[in-house]
Amino acid sequence: MKHVFITRDGSLKARWQDALPDAIGVTSGQAITRSEPEDVVWITTTVDDWREQTTAISRQGVSVVVMSYAPNDREALLALELGARGYTHTFSAPEVLKQIALVVTHQGVWVGQSLLSRVLTGSVQALQQRTSDEITRQGLQTLATLTERERAVALAVARGAANKEVARELTITERTVKAHLSAIFKKLAVRDRLQLILKLSSDAEKRLS
């Protein structure tokens, strides 16, 4: 079992070797021939054909972890859809890399704390809209100070939903949505929904780093 790092020039970053002493670096062209079913292949999104590589390698039963310089949930989704079992920041600490290696070699999936919930929340909302109260679960610290219902409203608004839409979604009147919003604005010290969106999305970004 070995760790194969695919980079643009086949070079290895020091922290990767810190975490995984038996790591080897290759370029995109060499990748397929150098990896076996037991291995873990790490690939950065700076590699032009990382999508194709991820698909091809994961199809052979090899665990693939995609590393990005600027992780975001859309790219994470894409990576997972292509067959990757992990998605993380290129500059993740050695301890984190070790952890990821451990997880993916044991049939686990590693997508980072916040990404998971965001990714899944999206799908659940689409697949079964009726569970809307439960959409509010973990979270952003900001949301922690809110009540269950307030959180549900806040998250809906953060998606860009209008009061009327939120009302329909939570099966309450528009007036109630306004009531919750007033409470939310007060608690989070924001003046309107615009600032709320900005606050929530900036907090979400912080969690990625």
Place this chain on the structure above:
Amino acid sequence: MKHVFITRDGSLKARWQDALPDAIGVTSGQAITRSEPEDVVWITTTVDDWREQTTAISRQGVSVVVMSYAPNDREALLALELGARGYTHTFSAPEVLKQIALVVTHQGVWVGQSLLSRVLTGSVQALQQRTSDEITRQGLQTLATLTERERAVALAVARGAANKEVARELTITERTVKAHLSAIFKKLAVRDRLQLILKLSSDAEKRLS
């Protein structure tokens, strides 16, 4: 670190103890008081309030694995959405249970071989439908299609500024700001400033990668 199994009657199955000798069994009522951040809580879907328990316990930072007698991807999604980090069959082999324990205690997610692809595919489709125009059409060039002034207005609005503030900032009237905004909405195919903010911030993420 210990393994807490929540079952209807608080009893433990033999294979659970085979896999995890330090396992303890509790009933739903005792669950919260008996689990600490380092623990792994295993809960079967035969427990009436497994959804609420999963939500509550995972919120405290405890890893929760949901076990079902008849696993299916819909329930898996629900479990993950509620905050569970694992989802498997109640009668999983001891080796599998060990593996799951290892994965979830290292910040991984375990949803089983077959479920993984289906679950993720579902979520990918759901998310991409919602954001398909952004990804395909405009992409990174969102702001590039705008004129100088429109860009200035768009950026100010993306910061959460009101029309009046933008007007003062650019030394123009509020009416002109509205005119620019109308053009922006049309060009970028968004309905209002809320969606504009969401669009710009999502594109900003992509530009970084």
Place this chain on the structure above:
DNA sequence: TCCTTTACTGTCCTTCAGTACAATAGGGAG
């Protein structure tokens, strides 16, 4: 020169967001 684009401004109108007054009901703490 003519036409197009861009920037800027005006008034009128509709809809939405948010607040200011409320009120009612249930659950939990003391």
Place this chain on the structure above:
DNA sequence: CTCCCTATTGTACTGAAGGACAGTAAAGGA
């Protein structure tokens, strides 16, 4: 059994947002 918190809904009001009509002025290419 109160007091407090939460969830819910009501009416009325102010102000902002955005569209529907406009219009003028400058710049640049055909």
